[in-house]
Amino acid sequence: MPSLISSLYVQAGAINAFEQAIAVSAANVSNASTPGYASQTQILVAMPEDISQGATGGVKAGAVVSSRDQYAEQAVRNQQTALGGATQSVNSLTSLQPLFDVTGASGISTALSSLYQSFAAWGQTPSDGTAQQAVLTAAGNLATAFQQTASGLTSAATTADEQLQQTVAQVNTLVGQLQQLNTLAMGGTGNDSGLDADMNATLENLSQYIPISATEQPDGTYTVLLGGQTPLVIGSQQFPLSFDLYQPDNATYPDAPPLAQIKASDGSDITGDITGGQLGALLNFRDTVLPSYMGDGNQAGTLNVMAQQFADTVNGILTSGNISDASADGSTPAVPGVPLFTYDTTNATNVAASLSVSSTITPSQLAAIDSGPPEVSNGIPLALTELENPQSSADQFNGESYTAAFGDMATQTGNLVNQATEDQQVAQSALTQAQNLRQQQSGVNLDQQAATLVEYQRAYQANAEMLTVLNQLMQDTINILEPGTA
């Protein structure tokens, strides 16, 4: 009888164990498309069999093991961060492209060209009121083009500030959700696959905004750090971020547009730690890209420097000339030229936005006479016309004409967009790759992994060598197409 009872006991235990295993499998199937879910395995434990000691053998249900691997999860999160950053960069930089139009249809480039044409026409008929008026009109259009570009940059900065505010709020919301899930985990059994799925889905969502590292704790909670050092959530405690605008200490240009910064919950500036994700890309756009054009506390900005230098050059040439000669008997002195452009001289970061044609100048006040010697009646318009293709370094901007320099700014913006677009494509592929690698690694035992890694090592080496060859061939091909450029 004892052996029959033992046998029944073993059978019952086995049925119970397999019921649990089937339940785990069923959960895997029903959650196959649940975001963040990782398949689980029911471990079956063999029981000792020693009749003399009353151990009847059989099998019982052991622990339920998740196939989730934190290394693979972190790799996916890192690629989410890269993709989030690249996508944001494309969006932000693309918004700048219309401001730097070099197609000749609008903007500073077209206005510069029109102004040079008006100088040339004025040089043909220096006393003609219509030609003089055309110069004033073209100068006004150029000033307006500078103002509009500056206004567009300011608008882009305002949009970036709003996006930064919204992104920080979104980050805090997601971290708040993690804090609530941590609280649930602390009160649970530590083996809740649904909770674990929610945690990981939220972490993956969060990683597109900021670079994070997440560590699973023995109690099932996650400790999440930003940039590897700033705590966002530890157990049931959340550390919210905040967004702020500031002017750097000892700023050279104290009236310049402020910079954006992100603060940790203790008030410390952690802007420099946020190098990736949507937030990192927005900060780079707001604090590096835009200031290079519009200035900040420590730089005037290329657009402002260009506007000021152009205005000063034109004004300098005009004021060196005369509107009319002195009378032959000397009773009436020569009337010197007056400046054409005005701008805010108190703030070097506001030149482009404030550039305008002097409100007091009239067409007849445009000085055409270069007093020489020898005196040239249309010397000033001719000198102004030469600005289009300047020979003197004093009439150039960064060693080239103003038109070419503005074209360089446009090219720089275009290159940034192209680079960001390429980064976005690579990041999208790298994310899919990381998700595939996570899938491949899921549930594979250590011995299998070690054997597979040997294969990988060989394959990577061979592919790297092949790619190096291809790279060299590509350089040679570029040399054939454009000798000397590769």
Next chain:
Amino acid sequence: MKVDAASGLAAVRVEVEGACQALILASPEALTCCQRALERAAAALRQGQAAWDWKSAGEAARKEASRLQAVIRRAGRLLSSASNYHAGWLRILSVMTGGYSQRGEAACMPGLRRISLEG
């Protein structure tokens, strides 16, 4: 009649794009396919340097060369990211197994290598 350089470069790009797709899958089998695709691309480019019509190559060929360069860069970055992933996993695995397999035998652990791409 010589093959137009832009068309030749486009065909090479298709091969490298195939290599990128294999790198995205990143299984040992896919990496073998990737290597073959890169070999085909390199062979086609090498032959093309002598065979394609470079004299009349214009803007279209330059644009195609630029696209091909971008795809090669993309392949390089995908290869690096997959290689870095497995190098990191190898470090963890080395620590986890302590040099032994689960049966207590000496584990077959490849040495750590870094992929270095030039160009």
